[in-house]
Amino acid sequence: MASLAAAAAEVAAVASPTNQLSTGQGQLNGEEPATLVIHHSACEGHQIPRHFECPARSHSIMKALSDNFPSMPRQLAPNITREELSLFHTERLIGKVFARCAASEQSGNLVSLDVDTAIMPRSREAITRAAGAVAHATKEVAAGRCVNAFCCVRPPGHHATPDVSMGFCFFNNVGVAAGMAHEQLGFERVAVVDFDVHHGNGTQAGLEKLPYAFFASTHVGYGFYPGTGEAHERGKFKNVINMPFLEGTGSGDFRAAYADVILPALREFDPDIVFISAGFDAHEDDPLGEMELTADDFGWVTREICAVAADVCNGRVVSALEGGYNFEAISKSAVAHVQALRDAAAAQRGRAAAAAAAPAAAEEGVAGPAAVGEGPEAAATDETAQPTLADAAIAAAAVETAAEVAELEEAIAKLEVTEDAALTPTAQS
Secondary structure, X not given: OOOHHHHHHHHHHOOOOOHHHHOOOOOEOOEOOOEEEEEOHHHHHOOOOOOOOOHHHHHHHHHHHHHHOOOOOEEEOOOOOHHHHOXXXXXXXXXXXXHHHHHHHHHOOOEEOOOOOEEOOOHHHHHHHHHHHHHHHHHHHHOOOOOEEEEOXXXXXXXXXXXXXXXXXXXXXXXXXXXXXXXXXXXXXXXXXXXXXXXXXXXXXXXXXXXXXEEEEEEEOOOOOOOOOOOOOOOOOOOEEEEEEOOXXXXXXXXXXXXXXXXXXXXXXXXXXXXEEEOOOOEOOOOOOOOEEOHHHHHHHHHHHHHHHHHHOOOOEEEEEOOOOOHHHHHHHHHHHHHHHHHHHHHHHHHHHHHHHHHHHHHOOOOOOOOOOOHHHHHHHHHHOOOOHHHHHHHHHHOOOHHHHHHHHHHXXXXXXXXXXXXXXXXXX
């Protein structure tokens, strides 16, 4: 595992981010995007000296996404409003964070909220753009302007509780968006899945008492920061699933936790939208994580979550960056994550197009695919199949002339005789 010194050296080696990386169009060739990436260069403005949660994190990811998906549409993150923040946070915390931002801006100095979480003069816009990105993505997905979205933002949010900022997190970006989805956008049931190596204690604190919310987390437990997320923590409505791992857990146990427990529970909950807290610090090369995952594992879990979303909520998924502190590891992991989102979104658009085309094809008399099977063998089976009374009735409804109706009525009468005979017991029965 990479050392802390090596990670610090990486921070110094990465070039400063540029505005070019966060400029992009919301549409591509006049078509609405299936997957949207949302970012803003202001997120790199929050710079605490010698801190793991640094601008190079999002810079590295955006560069990797640009290299691997050069034509993928991107949008700039707007600022969140105080009203929107209040969908998850108390007014006391909102006022405290903005007061500390003002104090830092006036003094030019760092202002600490806790031992891990400090504000500097350019933090305010990074904080509000990070939360604003996830809220904006939720609105875009809700409106059907994209199927899913990835928000490459910092600072992260999943440790921020409704009334406390902590663990590098000021406001809970995903928690605010989940509240918005239910309170303002009409989604009855919302789900959050968090695969950061650290338990999403802030998100759980805000959702565990809400009957319309589901929260699931895989993380290192048993005293690992923040010291919460034990399996017995189930929430007021049994709507919380925590899968704490031992240090050193790898792909097999991680995938089994999702395949055997979390994904079936997510499907049963039947959400209207799914949020992902995408922390990549469970990667084997992360300096702060204690798990042994690879980029392939993050791609796999994203595909599996999207597969459930495709079945229960038309593929609506909003993902937001949480942790991950080795720049090469988070870049590769984010590429695998976004590729899975893109594949899922393209498949969802394909299903929607096929569903929209089906009524028109039926009106024009265009034969659709066989109900069972595909290809020549299935077609041959269909040719030998005998018509039923239902087939004849459907055909009768489609004809217009009296002569055709008379012919079909005669055919129905013959079929009735045939089916009655088939139902009569014989000596061989």
